[in-house]
Amino acid sequence: MIKKLLTLVTAMVIAVSASAADKTFTFLIPWGGGTNDQNIAELLTPGLKQLGWDTSIVLYNGNCAAMAQELKVTKKPTIAVWSNRDHLLPLDHECYLAPPAAQNMISIWYYAPDYLCAVGKTAPNAIFTTPGTYRISVQAFPSTLTWVTDAIRAASPGTVKTVIYTGSGAQIRGAAAQETEYVLGTSGKVIERNGQAVCTHNTGPTELLGTRPLGEINQSVMNYYMMVYAASKNIPASLQTELRADMARLLQTQPLQDYFKTRQFMTKMSTASADEQVDFLLKSIKK
Amino acid sequence: MMIMLYPFVSHLEFNTLIAFYATMITCGQFSSSVVGLWLGLAGDVTTIPVLKERREIINSNLLWTALYRTGQASAVATLASVVMLGILMQFGAEFRQFLRTDVFFVILIMVVFSALGWAGNRFRTNLLLCAAGLVGSLIGYNQFLGKSILTMGVEFLVGGLPFLPVLLGIYAIPMLFAAMSDMSKMNLADAGSVDTTRPIQLVPAAVMARGTVIGFLTGLLPLIGVTVSASTAHYVESKINSSTALSRISSAEAANNAAVISVLFPLLIFGVAIQPSEAIVVNLLTDRGWSINQLSMDTYLKMGVGILFGIVACLAFCVHYVTQMINWFVRYNRYVFYFIFALIACDVWYLGMDSDRSVFYMIVFAISVVIGRFLYWKKIDPVPMIFVWLIGPHFWPTAYRLLQLYVL
Numbered sequence: 001m002i003k004k005l006l007t008l009v010t011a012m013v014i015a016v017s018a019s020a021a022d023k024t025f026t027f028l029i030p031w032g033g034g035t036n037d038q039n040i041a042e043l044l045t046p047g048l049k050q051l052g053w054d055t056s057i058v059l060y061n062g063n064c065a066a067m068a069q070e071l072k073v074t075k076k077p078t079i080a081v082w083s084n085r086d087h088l089l090p091l092d093h094e095c096y097l098a099p100p101a102a103q104n105m106i107s108i109w110y111y112a113p114d115y116l117c118a119v120g121k122t123a124p125n126a127i128f129t130t131p132g133t134y135r136i137s138v139q140a141f142p143s144t145l146t147w148v149t150d151a152i153r154a155a156s157p158g159t160v161k162t163v164i165y166t167g168s169g170a171q172i173r174g175a176a177a178q179e180t181e182y183v184l185g186t187s188g189k190v191i192e193r194n195g196q197a198v199c200t201h202n203t204g205p206t207e208l209l210g211t212r213p214l215g216e217i218n219q220s221v222m223n224y225y226m227m228v229y230a231a232s233k234n235i236p237a238s239l240q241t242e243l244r245a246d247m248a249r250l251l252q253t254q255p256l257q258d259y260f261k262t263r264q265f266m267t268k269m270s271t272a273s274a275d276e277q278v279d280f281l282l283k284s285i286k287k
Numbered sequence: 288m289m290i291m292l293y294p295f296v297s298h299l300e301f302n303t304l305i306a307f308y309a310t311m312i313t314c315g316q317f318s319s320s321v322v323g324l325w326l327g328l329a330g331d332v333t334t335i336p337v338l339k340e341r342r343e344i345i346n347s348n349l350l351w352t353a354l355y356r357t358g359q360a361s362a363v364a365t366l367a368s369v370v371m372l373g374i375l376m377q378f379g380a381e382f383r384q385f386l387r388t389d390v391f392f393v394i395l396i397m398v399v400f401s402a403l404g405w406a407g408n409r410f411r412t413n414l415l416l417c418a419a420g421l422v423g424s425l426i427g428y429n430q431f432l433g434k435s436i437l438t439m440g441v442e443f444l445v446g447g448l449p450f451l452p453v454l455l456g457i458y459a460i461p462m463l464f465a466a467m468s469d470m471s472k473m474n475l476a477d478a479g480s481v482d483t484t485r486p487i488q489l490v491p492a493a494v495m496a497r498g499t500v501i502g503f504l505t506g507l508l509p510l511i512g513v514t515v516s517a518s519t520a521h522y523v524e525s526k527i528n529s530s531t532a533l534s535r536i537s538s539a540e541a542a543n544n545a546a547v548i549s550v551l552f553p554l555l556i557f558g559v560a561i562q563p564s565e566a567i568v569v570n571l572l573t574d575r576g577w578s579i580n581q582l583s584m585d586t587y588l589k590m591g592v593g594i595l596f597g598i599v600a601c602l603a604f605c606v607h608y609v610t611q612m613i614n615w616f617v618r619y620n621r622y623v624f625y626f627i628f629a630l631i632a633c634d635v636w637y638l639g640m641d642s643d644r645s646v647f648y649m650i651v652f653a654i655s656v657v658i659g660r661f662l663y664w665k666k667i668d669p670v671p672m673i674f675v676w677l678i679g680p681h682f683w684p685t686a687y688r689l690l691q692l693y694v695l
Contacts, residue, residue, distance in 0.1 A: 026641065058641045065428035065435055066446030070642055094428060094435060094445065135692065140430050140684070163691040166430065166684050177386040179692055 024054040025077040025235060025243075028070060030086075031167060032061040036263065037081045037228060040109055043259060047250040053243070062140070062166065064095035071097060077235045079106060084227040085145075087285045099282060100231035102274040106240075107247045108281060110265035111227040113204035114145060115188030115211060116152065117197035120178040124200045127182060128217060132158040135180040137171050140164050148184065148203060151218035186226050189264040209264055225266075227284055229277070244274065305551075306589035308568050309369070310597040312547045317361045317601050320540055324353055333513065336521035336539035340532040349533060356490050356533055357540040358602035363490075364499040364541035365594045368548035371503055373587050375552055388692060392685050394553060395678050402675055407668030420672035423448055424679020431684055443647045452635045452648045454673060456655020459631060461663035467624045490537045497523060502542030506549030516546035 027041045041057050048055050060067040064086060071080050082097060089096045116136075118124040127134045134156065138144050144164065153160040163180050165171045168187040175183050175191045183191055189209065191197040202211040205223040215223065230247065232240055250256060251270045260267050269280050299307060316333060323334035324341060337357075344353045384390060402420075403413045426437040427447030438444035501523060502516040520542030524535045554568070604612075616623060632652070639648030662669050 056641065060446075062430045063428045063446055064430075069442060069445050074643060076643065093433070161691065161695070163688060164431070164684075165688065173386040174388065177384065177388075179388060 023052050023239060023243075025079050025232070027055060027057045027230075028060065028067050028078055028080045029057060030060045030062070030064045030067045030081065032059055035167060035169065036110075036265075039259065040228075040256065041081065043255050044247065044250050047253060048246065051246045051250075053246070068095050068097050071233060075234060078233045079230045079235075080233065081109070081228060081230050083229070084225075084281055084284045099285060100229065100278060102278050103237075104232045104240075105274045105278050105281075106230040106232050106244050107251060108227055108229040108269045108272075108277050109251065110260055110263075110267050111225040111269065111284075112186045112263075112265045113202040113208060113225050114148065114185055115183075115192075115199040115203075116201040116214065117175075117183045117188040117192055117199035119175050119181055119183055119191070119197045122181040124198045127152065127156050127158065127160065130158065133161065134158050134182055135161045135163050136182040136184050137165050137174050137180040138162050138184050139168060139171060140166050145184070145203070145224070147220055148214065148224070151214065151220050152184075155217045186265075187263075190262075193262075225284055227281055229281060302583065302586040302589050304568065305555075305586055306593040309365075309548060309551065309590045310593035313361060313365045313544055313594050314597045314601045316543050316547055317358060317540070317598060320357050320361075320536075320543075321354060324350060324357070324536075333517040333539075333543045336517050337536050339521070340536045343532040344536070347532070353533055353536060355602070356537045358598060360490050360495055360498065360537040360541040361544045362595060362598040363495050364502065365544045365548055365598070366591060367495075367499050368503050368506075368545040369587060369590050369594065371545075372548055372552060372555075375549075376555060388685060388688050391681075392689050395682055395685060398674055398678050399682075402671035405668065405671045407670060412667055413671045416667070416669060416672035417675040420675030420677075421679055421682075423453065423672070424676045424682075431687065443644065446642070446644075449638065449644075449648055449651055450676065451638055452652040453655045453676075455631050455635060456652045456657075457659040457662065457669045458673060460628070460656050461659040463624055463627060463631075464660075465663065467620055490541075491534065494524065494534045494538050495541045498538035498541030499545045501538075502545030503549040505542070506546030507552060513543070513546045513550055517543040 029035070029037045029041060031037055038057065038059060041055075045055055045057075060070075067080070071078065080097070082100075084099075086095060086097060087099050116127075118126065119137075122134075123130070126132065127136075136149060136152065138149060144162075149160070149162050163174075165174055168185055171183055171185050172187055172191055174180060175196050178196070183197055188197065188199045192199045199209075199211050201214045201217070202208050203214050203224040205213055205215065207213065232243070235243060248271050251267060257267070269277055272280070319334050320337050323337040324344070344350055399417065402417050403410065405413050408416070422437065424447075426444055428435045428445050435445050498520045501520040505516040505519055506513060508515070517539040521535050521539040524530050524538040527534075632649075635648050635652040636645045639645035659669065
């Protein structure tokens with residue numbers, strides 16, 4: 001019996017290592033591996049470690065309901081990575097979370113419009129000029145911008161169908177395989193850079209990176225940016241100020257800025273005050 | 288093996304984890320052949336060719352040579368397969384058709400059909416297991432429906448039934464007890480004598496090439512690839528007039544090891560696991576932030592070095608210590624298995640710690656152990672359920688996308 005107990009205790013010691021640090025928190029990421037949110041959290045981790053923060057990352061692989069539920073009940077210091085799109089959900093939806101306030105806003109990591117891009121040999125503006133059937137790849141709920149696809153459909157002389165991909169990675173693979181004629185998503189510029197698409201329009205208010213605002217086609221899609229931000233829970237106020245400053249600084253460092261640049265993400269709000277960031281975020285939450 | 292090592296590998300970065308997995312599986316395959324050669328014990332179905340030829344090898348006093356030859360064939364075939372895998376991955380990345388939804392769906396359908404035809408059970412049993420796997424995979428929040436299903440109001444189930452505790456309980460623990468039971472019945476009297484004076488001959492290149500190519504190609508067959516690789520190569524080699532027992536087992540060993548590498552292709556290009564140990568790897572990689580088609584030169588280098596080092600170390604270890612090692616395991620098997628059981632239970636607790644769900648994970652694990660023991664008692668192999676569970680999250684979104692692309 002003693003031998004059995006000894007083996008049990010030894011196994012427990014080997015398998016479970018617990019570390020306790022004051023400046024500890026867990027990133028909760030709603031998406032899976034290889035997504036921008038996870039990549040940025042990974043890129044931030046070494047810098048945070050140097051500054052004394054002990055971090056871990058939990059991925060929810062698209063299960064926003066499980067993450068929302070966890071956020072509601074957790075007692076651990078946590079940073080939720082969330083986007084303004086999720087605030088478009090109905091209040092009674094399982095994935096709904098209230099927008100952050102200045103007290104728990106850490107930083108807007110990046111923001112970007114969705115781009116409409118013609119894939120492969122599809123003529124860039126054909127969807128708005130030539131009758132035919134056009135398939136647009138969009139991301140799965142809750143990232144599907146139905147009012148944008150509705151506006152495109154209304155402006156097109158052809159038949160517009162949407163094809164749902166589980167995430168931006170799947171959209172990129174679909175574009176590489178030239179399964180659809182168009183792609184609508186923030187990853188559009190990445191697909192364009194890989195030579196698999198030509199982006200023509202964006203959901204922002206102005207011309208951006210050679211693309212025209214979709215608002216010119218239909219006013220209802222004027223001025224929409226997707227924003228990803230980090231908000232805290234259970235982090236003491238004293239550490240919160242420090243974390244906000246540390247993260248703002250790290251977001252301006254070379255590896256992160258290179259990452260944002262290659263994906264054509266905008267980041268200037270990440271150095272603004274918490275009040276300004278919350279204000280900027282709240283203004284974006286509209287259909 | 289992968290399950291037992293979970294606490295030690297769960298924090299490895301992508302390249303190291305892939306290299307570790309490839310090395311471990313190669314060494315594992317080789318070790319089971321050594322046990323087959325030395326003791327006449329079947330490690331798994333891939334050792335069947337070795338067992339068939341063992342008597343002739345012992346009668347010719349070629350055990351020592353056979354051991355070296357299988358080691359050499361394993362190392363060369365594995366390294367050659369790593370190179371072929373690299374070429375295939377490059378080809379796969381360039382050849383965009385691999386990324387098409389319909390191609391992926393065909394792979395998923397092949398996995399389903401393989402699960403339905405799984406040789407370990409009757410068709411009707413496989414059908415029930417597949418249905419159970421499908422239900423298991425659907426529990427929780429459904430991204431496409433935008434709501435949770437099959438959770439029966441249990442909040443913990445919104446995140447889905449945790450796969451690893453279920454896998455560990457239903458599959459690993461019964462396997463562990465089965466191994467413990469087998470070991471207690473083991474008879475070491477049949478261990479072969481070794482003539483170390485016999486000159487070591489290298490395996491003919493043609494034999495290794497045949498085995499490697501056959502194994503690499505069969506390894507691409509979902510679910511059955513690794514299982515049939517050794518027997519296929521052995522069969523082909525036996526049809527060649529000049530073949531000997533040594534060339535037949537060398538070819539079978541080369542095929543076996545080539546298959547465990549090529550089986551990585553569907554995993555790396557599509558993210559689909561087609562054997563249980565891969566399921567653990569996919570789960571680990573997904574949790575660690577893996578996206579498919581991420582192999583780099585660093586991955587190949589680590590795989591190459593790892594495999595080479597692993598085979599040489601394994602060969603040296605097996606040659607010198609195989610009998611003592613197996614004797615030791617037989618003598619202390621109870622403690623070894625209790626230790627492993629405790630380790631697995633701690634893994635489950637550890638898995639749930641990040642999301643404060645250790646108790647929930649332990650409950651799922653305990654229930655799974657009971658179900659696993661029941662299935663084992665009824666001689667039902669749960670593998671079809673595991674595979675359908677694994678592909679479930681891919682299956683419905685892919686099927687729906689296929690409809691949107693070509694039908695709706």
